[in-house]
Amino acid sequence: MMKRSVVAIAISLLLGMCSAQAVEIYNKDGNKLDLNDRIKVSHVISDNSENSGDASSNIQGGFIGETKITNKLTGYGTWSYQFSLRDSEGSDAQNGNATRLGFAGLKYDTWGSVDYGRNFGLIYDVMANTDMLPYFGSDSDYNDVFLAGRSSGLLTWRNNGFFNLVKGLNIAAQYEGKNDRSGSDNGVTRSNGDGFALSASYTFDSGISFGGAYASLDRTEAQNSFVHGKGNNAQNWATTVKYDANQIYLAAVYGETLNATPISGGFANKANVFEAVAQYQFINGWRPSLAYISSRGKDIENIGDADILKYAALGTYYYFNKNMSLFAEYRLNLLKDNNPLNVATDNILAAGLAYQF
Incomplete structure (x- = not known):
């Protein structure tokens, strides 16, 4: 009996290592502040050679704050920043530094929470299930591109447990205002007009969950001037299934974009996305990972159908x-040379060390 209890505790500890860590530095009179940081x-x-070297060493840090206003009303805020560790002390010192998250909001009883700022687009509610790879992954959820990843100017409403009526059912709605970034590098690609997104998920007690999300946003005039990708709207939908229990993690995502997936020369008129991940958490600390990621463009002007990524x-x-981890990953590129979109076909090996609290 004692041995089984120790094993259960070890499993809980190891599974907890995969989630974000935080240190509570203040908790008094209904006010709470947690700090989190990761050095990778x-x-x-x-x-x-362009893909070799120290490309992504960084520090990510920030805080999560919360204040109790009344018995039913709570205020909260989150901020996260990334500092690159690969830059010299010269003119390139600012490269790779960016605000990841920054939003504040209110949560009222069973009605859910409403916040505004730089946050995750609701498409990432689905894509997060396969964004679990040791180094690679997160290829289809571009940041600042039509609510697929982190974006700015987001008004987000979330309700977990469906007004406290259905355990495991979470819903969300989101609005994003226009962001014109045409004055920066790749800014036209990362611009957007007004739009919205919706998401829903349901988790069973067995560890199985299902989810889906949809986003639709206006495109800018500059985006319609590209060679590839035409239309007044960019749309994105994705579905997912996940199993997370008994030290096993399995997840798959399937989705489709319209005028929303960046490619050389603009956007794919249509793209189909499929991602799958399988992992197992051993009690001794090892967590092997196997994944397949693909995105295939459809009806691209002067090209037709073509792979955007496949590995x-x-x-x-x-x-x-819980604070220190080692990771390594080998990406086997499944694309061939001379592909229509001139996508790189090299295989890549990555390894590193991470400290987090």
């Missing part, structure tokens, strides 16, 4: 404890 160092090896990834985490 990594190195990439590839046949393509398999084999990797692993090793958790020394």
Whole structure:
């Protein structure tokens, strides 16, 4: 009996390592403040020299604050910033530094929460299920591109438990105002007009969950001037199924975009996305990972159908404890040379170390 209890505690600890860590630094009179930070160092090896080197070593840090206003009303705020560790002390010192998140809001009883600021687009509610790879992944949820990843100017309403009536049923709605970034590098691609998104998910006690999300936003005039991707609207929908229990993690995502997936020369008129991840958490700290990621463009002007990305990834985490982890991953590119979109076809090996609290 004692041995089984120890095993259960170990499993709970190791599974908890995969979630974000935070340190509580203040909790008094209904006011609470947690700090979180992660230092990740990594190195990439590839046949393509442009993809080799220390490309993504960084520090990500910030806080989560909460204040109790009344018995039913709570205020909260979140801020997160990323600092690059690969830059010199010269003119390139600002490259790779960016605000990741920054929003504030109110939560009222069973009605849910409403917040505004830089946050995750609701399409990421689905894509997050396969964004679990040790190094790669997150290829289809572009940041600042039509609510697929992190975006600015988001008004978000969330309700977990469906007004406290249906356990496991979570719903959300989101509005994004126009963001014109045409004055920066790749800014036209990352611009957007007004739009909205919806998401819903249901989790069973067995660890199985299903989810879906949809987004539709206006496109800017500059975006319609591209060679590829025409239309007044950009749309994105995605569905997911996940199993997360008994040390096993399995997840798959299938979705489709219209005038919303960036490619060389603009956007794909249509793209089909499929992602799948399988992982197992050993009690000794190892967590091997196997994944398949693909995005295929359809009806691209002067090209037709073409792969945007397609690869398999084999990797692993090793958790020394809840704060320190080692990771490595090999990405086997499944694209061939001379593909229509001139996408890189090199295989890549990445490895690194992360400390978080």
